[in-house]
Amino acid sequence: xxxxxxxxxxxCPGLNAVIRAVVRKGIAEHxxxxxxxxxxWRGVLDGETVPLDVAAVRGLLPRGGTVLGTSRTNPYALxxxxxxxxxxxDRLGIDALxxxxxxxxxxxxxxxxxxxxxxxxxxxxxDNDLDAxxxxxxxxxxxxxxxxxxxxxxxxxxxxxxxxxxxxxGRHAGWIALHAGMxxxxxxxxxxxxxxxVDAVAAHCQHRFDSxxxxxxxxxxxxxxxxxxxTTATGQRDAFGHVRLGGxxxxxxxVIEERTGRESRAVVLGHIQRGGTPTPFxxxxxxxxxxxxxDAVHDGAxxxxxxxxxxxxxxxxxxxxxxxxxxxxxxxxAEAEVFFG
Numbered sequence: 001x002x003x004x005x006x007x008x009x010x011x012c013p014g015l016n017a018v019i020r021a022v023v024r025k026g027i028a029e030h031x032x033x034x035x036x037x038x039x040x041w042r043g044v045l046d047g048e049t050v051p052l053d054v055a056a057v058r059g060l061l062p063r064g065g066t067v068l069g070t071s072r073t074n075p076y077a078l079x080x081x082x083x084x085x086x087x088x089x090d091r092l093g094i095d096a097l098x099x100x101x102x103x104x105x106x107x108x109x110x111x112x113x114x115x116x117x118x119x120x121x122x123x124x125x126x127d128n129d130l131d132a133x134x135x136x137x138x139x140x141x142x143x144x145x146x147x148x149x150x151x152x153x154x155x156x157x158x159x160x161x162x163x164x165x166x167x168x169x170g171r172h173a174g175w176i177a178l179h180a181g182m183x184x185x186x187x188x189x190x191x192x193x194x195x196x197x198v199d200a201v202a203a204h205c206q207h208r209f210d211s212x213x214x215x216x217x218x219x220x221x222x223x224x225x226x227x228x229x230x231t232t233a234t235g236q237r238d239a240f241g242h243v244r245l246g247g248x249x250x251x252x253x254x255v256i257e258e259r260t261g262r263e264s265r266a267v268v269l270g271h272i273q274r275g276g277t278p279t280p281f282x283x284x285x286x287x288x289x290x291x292x293x294x295d296a297v298h299d300g301a302x303x304x305x306x307x308x309x310x311x312x313x314x315x316x317x318x319x320x321x322x323x324x325x326x327x328x329x330x331x332x333x334a335e336a337e338v339f340f341g
Contacts, residue, residue: 001026002033003297004094005052007066008040008073008105012126012138013278014286016060016067018100021290023057030298035094040101041108042073045081047088061287062277075108085112096297100124102136103322106305110318113303120296121305121318122289126274129173132321133307137286142169142273143179149269150184150216157214163205163256163264167249169273170220174328176273177220182336187215189336190252192222193328201252202259204341209262217256219248288313 005022007015019036026032034052037043050056050068060067075081089097096118099109102125113119123130128139146168157164166186168176174191181189187208190196201217208215249266257264278286285308292306292313305321307314 001030001095001297002035002093003096003098003294004035004037004044004049004089004092005068005098006037006040006043006100007068007070007124008099008101008108009070009124010102010126010274011065011070012124012274013064013141013276014137014282015065015070015100015124016057016063017137017278017283017286018122018124018290018293019052019066019068020057020060021287022098022294023052024054025291025294027054030294032294035092036068039069039071040073040105041075041085042071043068044085044088044097045073045075045078047092049092061283064274064276064278072104074104076111082112082115086115086117089117096120096302098122098293098297102127102130103325106318107322110303110322113318118297118302119318120293120301121321122293123305123307123321126176127170127173128175129325129327130307130321131324131326132305132316134310135285135308137278137282137289138274139175140281140285141276141279142176143183144279145273145276146176146180146218146269147183149267149272150180150186150218153216153267154185154214157216160263161209161214162262163215163217163253163260165217165219165249165253165256165264165266167219167221167266167268167270169269171222172325172327174220174223174333175326177218177223178328178332178336181218182339184216184218185339186218188217188340189333190217190219190223191328191333192220192224194333195224195226198225198252198255199259202256205256205262206260207341209260217252219252221248223248
């Protein structure tokens with residue numbers, strides 16, 4: 001069988017582990033030929049490929065990013081895009097495609113599967129916001145990076161008696177902020193699911209100062225004050241219609257400084273959360289996803305995504321996987337609120 005694989009959307013630690021697992025299992029157990037498409041759906045549109053054999057994936061397990069490259073290309077935003085994708089796959093003799101990505105990449109895969117493409121998706125979102133799977137790889141690494149940063153910021157904040165606002169990734173879902181904030185002992189955690197009261201945030205910071213320590217505020221990039229719009233970096237939109245977020249950390253730091261009379265600084269972790277070597281959890285999860293994707297392909301499955309449920313890898317329809325985002329529920333946020341102030 002000839003299997004194609006692509007990685008789309010934002011990069012994250014663990015992508016190379018998926019590629020490695022697909023190649024190793026496909027070749028060793030089934031004698032498959034694996035073809036990688038460069039830069040996500042763009043590579044399929046343009047027919048830009050790279051052969052993947054066992055030698056090509058040696059050393060990839062601990063390596064961050066994706067050796068195939070990635071992009072936010074949307075074939076459905078281009079005239080004749082879906083037809084070009086299907087023509088390319090037919091011309092190259094691809095029997096099945098394994099797209100690795102989040103809601104956008106897998107949304108394209110779902111539509112192509114409905115059009116007849118044999119497709120098995122692998123979930124990838126650093127925000128951990130795909131509803132059909134308990135966890136996605138890359139998330140654990142991002143939380144670890146953010147937690148280490150918070151640990152370091154506690155000491156410099158206390159030394160200078162200033163507030164430090166840590167802006168982390170999270171467009172619609174605040175899972176990274178929630179986990180890193182709880183693990184790092186943040187004074188306040190702010191998430192997109194719950195618009196925040198600026199006065200309450202300032203009061204928590206003041207209470208922290210009054211206790212003899214300096215506050216750490218962890219805020220998702222998509223978090224908003226009550227009654228205010230998203231804070232965007234440029235106002236530009238990508239091929240899937242998403243605006244580039246950024247700036248809530250700086251804006252919040254200014255307000256906290258005004259309200260408390262104490263110096264306040266913002267630290268934007270940004271792409272640092274995406275880069276570097278994946279944690280052991282993410283390496284294992286990504287590997288299991290890759291192995292399960294090959295099993296699904298050879299079982300004749302299509303229009304499905306592999307997912308983690310408890311400790312088991314299961315298959316769910318792509319339509320279900322992308323139907324809604326997994327957001328931070330009220331009860332999980334309430335756990336973090338116990339420690340505010």
